[in-house]
Amino acid sequence: MRPSSPNGGDDAERGSAVVEFTFLSLLLMVPLVYFIITMSQLQGGSFAVVGAADQAAKVFVAQTDAAGGRAAAEQAVLLALADHGHSAAGARVETSCAPADCMAAGSAVTVTVHLTVPLPFVPFSEALNLNAGQLSASATQLVGRFR
DSSP states (O other): OOOBOTTSSBSTTTTHHHHHHHHHHHHHHHHHHHHHHHHHHHHHHHHHHHHHHHHHHHHHHHSSSHHHHHHHHHHHHHHHHHHTTOOGGGEEEEEEEESSOTTSTTOEEEEEEEEEEEOTTOTTHHHHTOEEEEEEEEEEEEOOSOO
């Protein structure tokens, strides 16, 4: 016959609820926290590409020549991404003009920024090609008639 505690339970089972609760909460909370961090990185990346595309288009049309506009747009993208904590390694910038002459008055300059967001806390994500997502945003500005 087993000895029982004064309140009717087994002494062998005392304290196991705390262990089970701790184990299950860690088992469920760690993936949940990682998911929240990953979604935060994606949301921050989406803010970064929208701001970068908008600023790059504005900077492009303010320049006097197309080559200087492309260089200034790329610098604006790098600066905007760095402000949001994203590296330039995962970014790509595309510019297009309609009509083909980018600096003609009334031309529409479209800048598209693509960003690859890596998974957080994965040390070899570049080598393993593990990404949380790929984001892109476009912005269009018209070249003014008077400069």
